[in-house]
Amino acid sequence: MRYDLTTLPIPTLLPAIIKAEDMLARLDERVLRHGVADGFRERGHFFDAAGALWVSGELVHIEDLVLHDARMDTRTPTHELTIAHAVLRTRRRLWTADPSWGLEAMGLAVLRGDVGEAEDAIVLRPTPAETLEPAVQEDEEDDFGVDFAEIDAILARSDKVLNGGVPEARQATVDVHDPLALVRDEDWDEDERLERWRATIRDADQLPPVLGAAVLFDAWERIEPLRRQHWLGGLLVSAYLRSRGKITSHLFCLNVGLKAVRHDRRRASDRITRLTAFLEAMALSADSGLKELDRLSLAKLQMQLRLKDRRSNSSLPEVIDIVLSRPIVSAKMIARHVGVTSRGALNLVAELGLREMTGRGRYRGWGVL
Structure with a gap:
């Protein structure tokens, strides 16, 4: 309806x-x-x-x-x-x-x-340790051709979507992982x-x-x-x-x-x-x-006041950028973003006067309210 x-x-x-x-x-x-x-x-x-x-x-x-x-x-x-x-x-x-x-x-x-649904249709072949037969006979069918055909189908489907086409509708197949339809309703x-x-x-x-x-x-x-x-x-x-x-x-x-x-x-x-x-x-x-927006503006103004008389290559402006772009930041996040040690990140946090948000002694986080 x-x-x-x-x-x-x-x-x-x-x-x-x-x-x-x-x-x-x-x-x-x-x-x-x-x-x-x-x-x-x-x-x-x-x-x-x-x-x-x-x-x-x-x-x-x-x-x-x-x-x-x-x-x-x-x-x-x-x-x-x-x-x-x-x-x-x-x-x-x-x-x-x-x-x-x-x-x-x-x-x-x-x-x-x-787009990635065709990948679920690929049936992985068992490893040699999982097979019961000791060896593969020479007259058996080569499975590599089937695998490459499935990979080609996935690539063709992805190219069709990237070029502006519409992927084909999903066919009604029985999911081997959910044969009783307990997860997906048929x-x-x-x-x-x-x-x-x-x-x-x-x-x-x-x-x-x-x-x-x-x-x-x-x-x-x-x-x-x-x-x-x-x-x-x-x-x-x-x-x-x-x-x-x-x-x-x-x-x-x-x-x-x-x-x-x-x-x-x-x-x-x-x-x-x-x-x-x-x-x-x-x-x-x-x-x-x-x-x-008002809170972020005020927080940015207060932190920029602490940049006065700082050297030109100070890391504080980079810390301000990540603090304003995340609800909360950790010392490791600041260290990775700025390129300093964790101890150096804690020193930068102290210089900016950021507020600790978690109230914990470990795994602490800082941010602006």
């Missing part, structure tokens, strides 16, 4: 639409002209990735996500942390790509992992559901950008195209706002605002309540972004 837009109560939603439009326009204009825009964009990726897990009912600590991204984990990564890092990588990929890339069939195929046609959601984009283009984004997010929640990547919906909505030209300075952090909206409103049975909640989430996220 297609998502119905014929009975959309625009007059009822008009106040929330106006507020969201105004807040997003103010945020986009400030980020475009702000001196800490680069740090704001990078920090937003981390906050939105953690927010996506929060909205899904999981808790991921920002410091764990930052350290995992830097490959400096203090403990074994959890399943939720791995998903949050996947959200982080997807946001970065959407930001570096064209604004409408993630909404196209080719972009969705890449984000879903369909009756849940993700391709068909995803096409239904993409059909809503054409209708959303006729609406104001923020209302169209709210409609797309509500359609994603109702249709549920991807059960194992449900978090992708918020990221695609942010990419939609960028493709409409509403937010061009950065990839909007929708999940940051969704955290502040009650769950019963986001999942209400009444569509008016849901759309109003999504519009309010956009306004709250934009307001949070404006406050974040």
